[in-house]
Amino acid sequence: MAYVGTFSPNHSLLFSGTKHSLQYPASTRRGVVVVVRAESMTTEKLGIKIEKNPPEEKLTQLGVRKWPKWGCPPSNFPWTYEAKETCYLLEGKVKVTPSGSDESVEIGAGDLVVFPKGMSCTWDVSVGVDKHYNFE
Incomplete structure (x- = not known):
């Protein structure tokens, strides 16, 4: 199972109703799609x-x-x-x-x-x- 996230205006990653902060510079955040695999x-x-x-x-x-x-x-x-x-x-x-x-x-x-x-x-x-x- 994988979850696809998007960046919110405050540069946090949002997926599955949960907010996760990332430490990437603003220039690398635009147009990035993040996929997180659910662990076994x-x-x-x-x-x-x-x-x-x-x-x-x-x-x-x-x-x-x-x-x-x-x-x-x-x-x-x-x-x-x-x-x-x-x-x-x-x-x-x-x-x-x-x-x-x-x-x-x-x-x-x-x-x-x-x-x-x-x-x-x-x-x-x-x-x-x-x-x-x-x-x-």
């Missing part, structure tokens, strides 16, 4: 690891684009992971609720997700999924 962020909840916006270098290193693909339309179904799965969602939006939990984890397009071996859960797919996946 990894979290773990209920045993599910989610990395949002992983860098392309990481996806290449893992060989994600060579993994098989799987997809499904909006639906709700139980699933048990007989092996650890790492997947990268190209499209979709899903709420995953581990068995025995009242909480769920939301995943979506652009997420690199790791599900642990042995996890039983329910997938609630609100937007059709297209993903690359790899079982270990």
Whole structure:
């Protein structure tokens, strides 16, 4: 994900509703477009690891684009992971609720997700999924 910024009259950079000051001389500010890449962020909840916006270098290193693909339309179904799965969602939006939990984890397009071996859960797919996946 990238954000494009513009300079305000007081020579600060404005993007996503946030003001960021830059230290460039006024002569270099005119006509400049600044692009800021959102950093990757990894979290773990209920045993599910989610990395949002992983860098392309990481996806290449893992060989994600060579993994098989799987997809499904909006639906709700139980699933048990007989092996650890790492997947990268190209499209979709899903709420995953581990068995025995009242909480769920939301995943979506652009997420690199790791599900642990042995996890039983329910997938609630609100937007059709297209993903690359790899079982270990």
